[in-house]
Amino acid sequence: MHIPDGFIAPQMYVPAYGLAGAMWALAARRLRESFDEDSIPKLAVLSAFCFAAMMLMIPLPGGSSAHASGLAVPAIVFGPWTAFVAVSLVLAMQALLFGNGGITTLPVNALALGLAGATVAWASYRALRNVNENAALFAAGWLSVNCPALILAIALGLQPAIASTADGKPLFFPFGLSVTLPAIMIPHALVGIGEGVLTILIYRAIEKRGWTAS
Amino acid sequence: MKLAAIASLLLSASALLPSHADAHDIVHDISREQAVVVTFSYGGAEPFSFESYELFRAGEDIPFQVGRTDALGRVAFPAPQPGSWRLKVFSESGHGADLDFDTTQATAPGSCEAPKLGNRLKALVGASLLFGIFGLLNLFVKKREVSP
Numbered sequence: 001m002h003i004p005d006g007f008i009a010p011q012m013y014v015p016a017y018g019l020a021g022a023m024w025a026l027a028a029r030r031l032r033e034s035f036d037e038d039s040i041p042k043l044a045v046l047s048a049f050c051f052a053a054m055m056l057m058i059p060l061p062g063g064s065s066a067h068a069s070g071l072a073v074p075a076i077v078f079g080p081w082t083a084f085v086a087v088s089l090v091l092a093m094q095a096l097l098f099g100n101g102g103i104t105t106l107p108v109n110a111l112a113l114g115l116a117g118a119t120v121a122w123a124s125y126r127a128l129r130n131v132n133e134n135a136a137l138f139a140a141g142w143l144s145v146n147c148p149a150l151i152l153a154i155a156l157g158l159q160p161a162i163a164s165t166a167d168g169k170p171l172f173f174p175f176g177l178s179v180t181l182p183a184i185m186i187p188h189a190l191v192g193i194g195e196g197v198l199t200i201l202i203y204r205a206i207e208k209r210g211w212t213a214s
Numbered sequence: 215m216k217l218a219a220i221a222s223l224l225l226s227a228s229a230l231l232p233s234h235a236d237a238h239d240i241v242h243d244i245s246r247e248q249a250v251v252v253t254f255s256y257g258g259a260e261p262f263s264f265e266s267y268e269l270f271r272a273g274e275d276i277p278f279q280v281g282r283t284d285a286l287g288r289v290a291f292p293a294p295q296p297g298s299w300r301l302k303v304f305s306e307s308g309h310g311a312d313l314d315f316d317t318t319q320a321t322a323p324g325s326c327e328a329p330k331l332g333n334r335l336k337a338l339v340g341a342s343l344l345f346g347i348f349g350l351l352n353l354f355v356k357k358r359e360v361s362p
Binding site for chain 2: 004006007036037041044052055100156174175183
C-alpha cells in the first residue's frame with residue numbers, strides 16, 4: 001500500500017512534508033508526556049509486528065499483491081498519536097533501509113497509514129466497543145486498511161491533474177481517479193477482512209498478557 | 215505536343231508509384247541480440263507481470279521504449295550502447311518502481327543484478343532494528359513512579 005518514489009509530484013509531497021512534520025512534532029510532544037518505561041517493550045513488539053505485517057506480501061487474484069498493516073492494535077492500545085509515531089518509524093526504516101515505499105512519498109504514506117489509519121481505527125473501536133467488542137476490533141482493523149487505501153488512491157489519482165506536460169502527458173503517475181479508486185479499494189476491501197480478523201486475534205492475545213490495561 | 219507532355223508527366227508519375235508505395239511498407243528483420251533484462255516481482259515472489267513501463271535514456275524526456283512487463287515480470291531491451299537508463303514501472307493500484315541504473319557493467323548475464331534480500335529476512339532485520347531503537351529509547355524515558 002505504500003507509494004514508491006517517483007509517483008507523487010513535488011506539488012503534493014512538499015506540503016505533505018510540512019504537514020507531517022508538524023504532526024510528528026505534536027505527536028512527539030504527546031509521547032514524551034505520556035510515555036514511561038513500561039510502555040516501551042510493548043510498543044516495540046507491536047511496532048515490530050507492524051513492520052513484519054507490512055513486509056509480507058499476500059498474492060491477490062488478478063496478479064496484484066497486498067499486505068496487512070497491523071496498526072489497529074497499537075492505535076487501540078496506545079492511542080493514535082503513539083501509533084502514528086510508531087508507524088512513521090516503520091515506514092521510514094522500510095524506505096531508507098529496504099527501498100519499500102519512498103523517501104519523497106514518506107509523508108504521504110505516514111499521514112495516510114499512520115495518522116488517518118490509526119485515528120480511524122482508534123475512533124471506531126471507541127465508538128463500537130460498548131456494542132460488541134469483537135465487532136469493534138474487526139471494524140478497527142478493516143478501517144485501518146481501507147481508510148489509508150482511500151487516501152492513497154485519491155493521492156495517486158490526482159497526479160495527472162496536478163503534474164502533466166503542456167500536451168497533457170502525466171509526469172509522475174498516469175492513472176486518474178476513475179482507475180485508481182477501484183484498482184486500490186476493491187483488493188483492500190478483501191484485505192481488510194483479514195486485517196479485521198488479525199486485529200481480533202492479536203488484541204485478544206495481548207489482552208491475556210494484561211497489555212491492554214495500561 | 216501538349217498531349218505528349220501530359221503523357222510524359224503521367225509516365226513519370228507512374229514511375230514514382232512503387233517507391234511511394236514502399237514508404238508505407240513495414241519491413242522486418244529478425245536477429246538475435248544481447249538484451250538487458252530487468253525483472254520485477256512483488257517481494258521477490260510473485261512476478262510483476264503485464265504492468266506498464268517507460269524506459270528513458272539518461273537525461274531524455276521522450277521514452278526510448280514503452281510497453282508492459284512480460285508474464286515473468288521482465289522488461290528486456292537491446293541497449294544500443296552501454297550507459298545510464300531510467301526505468302519506471304507502475305500498476306494501476308500504485309505499485310511500481312522508478313529505477314536509475316547503468317548497463318556499463320552488464321556485459322555478462324546477471325552481472326548488473328541488484329542485491330536481493332528476501333522479504334522474510336528483511337522483516338527479521340527490521341524487527342531487530344526496531345527492538346534496538348526502542349531499547350535505546352528506554353534509556354531516555356521517565357521511570358514509572360512506584361508508590362511506597
